[in-house]
Amino acid sequence: xxxxxxxxxxxxxxxxxxxxTLLQSxxxxxxxxxxxxxxxxxxxxxxxxxxxxxFLISRQENxxxxxxxxxxxxxxxxxLTLYKLRARVMISKREQVFAAACWDDExxxxxxxxTGLRDLRFGETAVYRRYDDSLKATGDIAYWxxxxxxxxxPESGSDYALSDAFPHxxxxxxxxxxxxxxxxxxxQEVVSRMHHRGTARRRLLIxxxxxxxxxTETPVTTFGKPIGTxxxxxxSKGLAILRIDKVKTAMDAGEPLVADGVALNARIxxxxxxxxxxxxxxxxx
Numbered sequence: 001x002x003x004x005x006x007x008x009x010x011x012x013x014x015x016x017x018x019x020x021t022l023l024q025s026x027x028x029x030x031x032x033x034x035x036x037x038x039x040x041x042x043x044x045x046x047x048x049x050x051x052x053x054x055f056l057i058s059r060q061e062n063x064x065x066x067x068x069x070x071x072x073x074x075x076x077x078x079x080l081t082l083y084k085l086r087a088r089v090m091i092s093k094r095e096q097v098f099a100a101a102c103w104d105d106e107x108x109x110x111x112x113x114x115t116g117l118r119d120l121r122f123g124e125t126a127v128y129r130r131y132d133d134s135l136k137a138t139g140d141i142a143y144w145x146x147x148x149x150x151x152x153x154p155e156s157g158s159d160y161a162l163s164d165a166f167p168h169x170x171x172x173x174x175x176x177x178x179x180x181x182x183x184x185x186x187x188q189e190v191v192s193r194m195h196h197r198g199t200a201r202r203r204l205l206i207x208x209x210x211x212x213x214x215x216t217e218t219p220v221t222t223f224g225k226p227i228g229t230x231x232x233x234x235x236s237k238g239l240a241i242l243r244i245d246k247v248k249t250a251m252d253a254g255e256p257l258v259a260d261g262v263a264l265n266a267r268i269x270x271x272x273x274x275x276x277x278x279x280x281x282x283x284x285x
Contacts, residue, residue, distance in 0.1 A: 030179025049190025
């Protein structure tokens with residue numbers, strides 16, 4: 001079993017008799033689908049449908065636990081408090097936090113730690129999040145990075161900037177991070193329109209090269225024009241949010257995708273339910 005300490009996380013408690021009603025009306029995840037013991041991705045959007053805050057959420061006694069980047073926790077608490085109004089809800093950030101991810105490095109079917117919260121972003125691979133015992137968390141953070149890349153699990157800061165990406169860009173529509181059948185929430189109209197019209201053009205893809213990839217935020221180009229940027233990178237593999245129509249055009253023409261002189265290939269994650277669109281024609285568009 002591998003257990004890796006995640007030093008950049010904070011925890012926020014949202015409790016009280018109105019906690020679920022409040023969160024259900026503002027976050028992307030349909031909380032009706034969230035079961036005890038599960039940890040799922042969600043977000044708070046701008047009215048224009050872009051991701052303002054991203055986080056993981058789980059049920060706890062009398063409310064919910066939010067796991068987010070440490071550097072956005074205070075602002076997230078302020079934003080949630082702003083929406084609270086007269087709701088009977090308590091919102092508080094925990095002062096001392098230990099977080100670790102653990103999983104089996106040989107069998108995705110095993111359950112390495114049933115006392116933790118199952119991180120559903122990794123599908124059939126049993127990955128758990130723990131918040132208590134730091135003694136076992138001795139794994140290198142590079143293992144966690146490799147696991148995220150292999151399963152196409154993005155994180156803001158590394159793979160996209162907050163207030164810049166739509167949920168569809170990071171595959172929330174595929175992974176269940178947005179409730180496409182739930183009622184209204186902030187930014188819902190834009191997300192719903194993008195989904196039903198099939199207008200999502202930027203998608204998170206897994207990229208790979210025969211050489212080590214350049215750093216995060218390096219532009220990816222084809223036909224000499226940018227089509228996206230590299231996100232998380234580990235050796236010759238990484239993640240990138242790219243214009244999938246331009247990727248298809250390059251594939252059809254036998255034109256390479258290039259990042260700082262390094263040729264790379266891009267593919268859709270195996271678990272995703274979309275395909276590359278029809279070629280957009282020449283790379284001159």
